[in-house]
Structure formats: C-alpha cells, structure tokens
Amino acid sequence: MLFHDLNEDVVAEILSSCDVHTVLCVSRVNKHFRAIALEKQLWMLLLRRLAFQGFIDLAPEETFVTQTTSDLIDEVKCLIFGPKTWSPTWSSPPIPKRQIILPFKHERPLESRTHSITLLPGGRHFVFHDQASLRFFDAATGRVVCSYQHPASIQFWSYAMSGGGDETFVAMAGALNQCV
Numbered sequence: 001m002l003f004h005d006l007n008e009d010v011v012a013e014i015l016s017s018c019d020v021h022t023v024l025c026v027s028r029v030n031k032h033f034r035a036i037a038l039e040k041q042l043w044m045l046l047l048r049r050l051a052f053q054g055f056i057d058l059a060p061e062e063t064f065v066t067q068t069t070s071d072l073i074d075e076v077k078c079l080i081f082g083p084k085t086w087s088p089t090w091s092s093p094p095i096p097k098r099q100i101i102l103p104f105k106h107e108r109p110l111e112s113r114t115h116s117i118t119l120l121p122g123g124r125h126f127v128f129h130d131q132a133s134l135r136f137f138d139a140a141t142g143r144v145v146c147s148y149q150h151p152a153s154i155q156f157w158s159y160a161m162s163g164g165g166d167e168t169f170v171a172m173a174g175a176l177n178q179c180v
Helices: 010-018 020-027 029-036 040-054 061-067 069-079
Strands: 114-118 125-130 135-137 144-149 155-164 167-176
Touching: 010 020, 010 029, 010 040, 020 029, 020 040, 040 069, 135 167
Parallel strands: none
Antiparallel strands: 114 125, 125 135, 135 144, 155 167
C-alpha cells in the first residue's frame, strides 16, 4: 500500500511520531497532506515533544486551547529563527513572552547559600531544594506535586525524566550530621 492511499487518521498518527522537518516536507507533497500537516492536534504533539527534549519551555496546557495552529507553528519558527526582537529591523526592546508569578510559602527562613530552584525540562515543573528537602511544583499552578524531607542534609541531587515528562527519577546524596 502506498503512503498516499492510507487513511487520514493513519497519516496523522505517522506524522505525530515524526520531527518538524519531516512534517513540513510531507506538507509540500499535495493539498491533502498539507491539510493533515496543518492540524492543530499534530502541532500540539510536536511542541510537547520539543518541550520534553528541552528545546522549548511550554506555557500551561490551557493556552493550547486559545492558540491557533498558526500560533503553534510560530512557536516552532521562534525556536529556529529566534525571537522577532533579534531582527535588525525590530525597533522596540524585548519583553517577556510569558511570565508566571507564583505565591510561594516556605516554612523556614531562606538563606541564599542553602537553597536552589531548578526549572525542569519542558517548563512544566520546577524543584525547590533546601538543606533538608526537595519539593517538586507544578509551574502553572504552584501546587506541590511531590516532596521529600530528610533528617540529614541533602547535599547533591540529580534527576532524569522519561515518559514525555510524566515521570521523574531522582537520586540524592547527603551526609548524616553525626560523628563516629
């Protein structure tokens, strides 16, 4: 069976597992493939994959609903060409594209040398680390997704993400505050 004989849903499913370059190449074949390649759902999947791979930080999921396919494609163009403010013809100064301000409550006083905040790939979660705890937050809502308290100091930690950013594996190392 030839590719152009496949059902629309099958072609869309195949394109959803391709990279952006392949989707753009297929869109140039004919009007039928172009219509499939311009589906909003396809570009949402492509953007999620780019976010998981660490190329872009996504806005909260709700913004996909209000964005058009053209807006989603512009996100990818910005990744390739850079923001419009980089253009020599652009006259106004750069402004933040997205800003999320989170009300953050911390139980203990913050000391700059004992805490850090790390935004995880994809921009959907961030980690707050202080001497005795790690807390994972949803960046869109500020809600604590997961937390870990340790009686001793957590000196080093690392993470690996899988499952499209739905799973995070964390390794921690610390020292007990005891002399032997």
